[in-house]
Amino acid sequence: MKIVEIEPIFTTLESRQQFEKSLNDKSHELISHSNRPSDKTELINKIKKADIILMSNIPLDGEIINQCENLKMISVAFTGIDHIDVEACNKRGITIRNSAGYSTNSVAELTLGLIIDSLRKITYLDAKTRSLSDRNGFIGSELKGKTVGIIGSGAIGTQVGIIMNTLGCKVLFTSRSIKLDTYWGKFTSIDALLAESDIVTLHTPLTPETEFLIDENKISKMKETAFLINTARGKVVDYNALADALTKGKLAGAAIDVYEMEPPISKNHPLLTAPNCILTPHIAYATNEALTLRAKIASENIINWLENK
Numbered sequence: 352m353k354i355v356e357i358e359p360i361f362t363t364l365e366s367r368q369q370f371e372k373s374l375n376d377k378s379h380e381l382i383s384h385s386n387r388p389s390d391k392t393e394l395i396n397k398i399k400k401a402d403i404i405l406m407s408n409i410p411l412d413g414e415i416i417n418q419c420e421n422l423k424m425i426s427v428a429f430t431g432i433d434h435i436d437v438e439a440c441n442k443r444g445i446t447i448r449n450s451a452g453y454s455t456n457s458v459a460e461l462t463l464g465l466i467i468d469s470l471r472k473i474t475y476l477d478a479k480t481r482s483l484s485d486r487n488g489f490i491g492s493e494l495k496g497k498t499v500g501i502i503g504s505g506a507i508g509t510q511v512g513i514i515m516n517t518l519g520c521k522v523l524f525t526s527r528s529i530k531l532d533t534y535w536g537k538f539t540s541i542d543a544l545l546a547e548s549d550i551v552t553l554h555t556p557l558t559p560e561t562e563f564l565i566d567e568n569k570i571s572k573m574k575e576t577a578f579l580i581n582t583a584r585g586k587v588v589d590y591n592a593l594a595d596a597l598t599k600g601k602l603a604g605a606a607i608d609v610y611e612m613e614p615p616i617s618k619n620h621p622l623l624t625a626p627n628c629i630l631t632p633h634i635a636y637a638t639n640e641a642l643t644l645r646a647k648i649a650s651e652n653i654i655n656w657l658e659n660k
Contacts, residue, residue, distance in 0.1 A: 352402035353421070354653060356383040357394070360405055360428045361646045362639065370650045377657065391415065398422070403653055407645075408613065413439035424656050428649035430454060430636075431584065433557045448652040452506055453645035454636035459510040461635040462552055462582050465606035468629055469550070469578045470494055495519035500548030502541060502564070503555030503583065504529055511552060512536045523548060545572040550580065557584035567592040570602065578604045582635040585610040594621035597628055604628065608635045 354374060361367035371381045382401075387409065388394035395418050398404055403424045404411075413436040416422065424446045425435065432449050440447055468474055471491040479487070499515040501508045504526040512522045512535045522536030523544045532538050545551060551573060555561050565579070565588040573579070579602060581588055590611070596602045604627035610616050614632035622628050636642075 352379045352423075352657070353400060354379060354381045354403040354405060355398050355401040356381065357397055357404060357406040357409060358387040359383075359385060360407065360649060362643045366643075366646060366650075373654060379657065395419075403656075405649060405653065408434050410434045412436050416440060416443065416445070424448070424653070426450075426649045426652045426656075428453075428645045431556055433584065446656060448649075448656065450645045450648040450652070453648055454638075454641045455506045455510050457638040457641040458507045458554075458582050458635040459514060461608065461631075462507075462511050462554075462580055463514055465580050465582070465608070465629060465631070466499075466550055466552070466578070467494060469580070469604050469606050470497075474629055497521070497549040498523060498547055500524070500544035500551045501536065502544065502551065502553050503527075504536075505554065505556075507582075508552075508554035509533075509535075511554060541569070542572055545569060546574070548577060549574065550578045552580040553583040553587055555583055555587060557586055562586050563589045565589065565593070567595070570596045573602060575601055576603050578602070578606065580606045582608045585612070591621050594625040594628075597625040602627075607631070609633055 361370065367383060374381050384397055388397055394409065395415055399419050400421060401419060402421050403426065404422065405426045405428065407428045411425070411434065416436055416439045422443070422445055425440065427435070427447060427449045430449055430451050430453070432447055435447060437447065470493070472489065476486070476489065495518060498521045501512050501522065501524040504512060504524045508524065512524055512533070515522050516535035523539050524536045525541050525544055526538065530538055553565065555564070563586065567589065570592055579593065593605060597605060606629040607622060608631045610620070610633070622630060
């Protein structure tokens, strides 16, 4: 079979060569591309003859999928698959396998960093210092003793909960599967979580039920002194409503790593001019350790599928 690595997934040449050898030994072919496709036409040209695609977060809509007549399997070096037209794949019998768990630690750690930055204003004070200012009376807040609300307690949300509990926070959480209190947190409703939390952090997948879950109504239930952190998916939050709340002082701040599209975001994006808002370009998953692990998981998914495992 023809396996196409649409974009660089492997972190070392050695790991790619090892994967390629395992394929060649079974009469399969690996074609690797060194750059992400610049547009849909280039993407289709790269994958239209592929039996298997190895990729991360490049959008694959039904139009693209249906032009790949040989396509049988997609190995996604990413946790979420909301950038893929799953319905189109199901109609064609195309298998999709993701790389769950590769970025649990990296996303949880960036979440912690964004929370501390929000409370201590590290990014803001760095700019002030570089402009030759003093602290000008600024006083930050400690994380210990704060109530942290976690919306979505899968692997990443759970890891965040454990970290927050260890650091002396009261942890509240919502979950689709866990309905009981844990040693690190208390299960509660989303409305109670929003009302009680000093920090709300999102770790839910993007589904029809969670799209724009945090809208104007939900934001209005939060404390005006609270912070919103999003390292999950951009469309879980209505960013127009969030920007409006920040501008009107209805929230103390926000820290955002994910958007409606992959960065660069639009120059007219509402969060660019919203006050007290930290923005990072979707880098929560991007550590050397996480990217090495995801390449391992994604390549093993292909080998296992080829061996009917």
